[in-house]
Amino acid sequence: MEVLRLAFLSSGVLEFFTSLSIALVAVYFGFSYLGELNFGHYGAGVTLMAGFLTLILAPEFFQPLRDLGTFYHAKAQAVGAADSLKTFMETPLTQVERGDKTLNDNDLISVEARDLVIKSPEGKVLAGPLNFALPAGARVVLVGQSGAGKSSLLNTLLGFLPYEGSLMVNGVELRELDAERWRRLLSWVGQNPQLPAATLRENVLLAWPEASEAQLRLALDKAWVSEFIALLPQGSIPP
DSSP: OHHHHHHHHHHHHHHHHHHHHHHHHHHHHHHHHTTSSOOSSTTSOOOHHHHHHHHHHHHHHTHHHHHHHHHHHHHHHHHHHHHHHHHHHHSOOOOOOOOOBOOOTTSOOOEEEEEEEEEOTTSOEEEEEEEEEEOTTOOOOOOOOTTSSHHHHHHHHTTOSOEEEEEEETTEEGGGBOHHHHHTTOOOOOSSOOOOSSOHHHHHTTSOTTOOHHHHHHHHHHTTTHHHHTTSTTSSOOO
């Protein structure tokens, strides 16, 4: 808000003096055309074309001041962002408990929460108490109003937020699992996925370049990409 207040104030001041200066020039030319002021070359008044051209060029005279204001606003925004980052970096965070237990990579995942209370790194309650069970192999849709705690629950499952109560994964408490091994079992697709500037094959093999042709085809089938491969110009995935 401080940056916006300063931006509006300085912009208003610059626009005021710019408009006032242009208006004074226009008034000066007007009095010259009326014969009240002797303005122009010696013994001759200023022509209409010269006055018109001067009024057109007058705003350009103040353009550097406007540019200076724009650059100053950008600098003020950068300073404000840097202050926010500094505050964020200096905030003491609660360390999430980490364990050393691991799950079998081939096991289906089931999750059960009992009296789960999700907290922020500062200890503030974000959501809860929650009680639910996600059976293995089920498709679950998490819905709710903005601020209900959907993102907080996902961050807790990823091991990024501390919690109280019980959050069991295949019968093992989440805080007792090895975080790195646990995250390797998870997949996430954002709302705005991005594809690197590469071929379709290179994008699919991005996570596993050594995959065989059969494994590549299996990944395409599971992602339903095989449905539109036939529509490609070559009719198949390029080598």
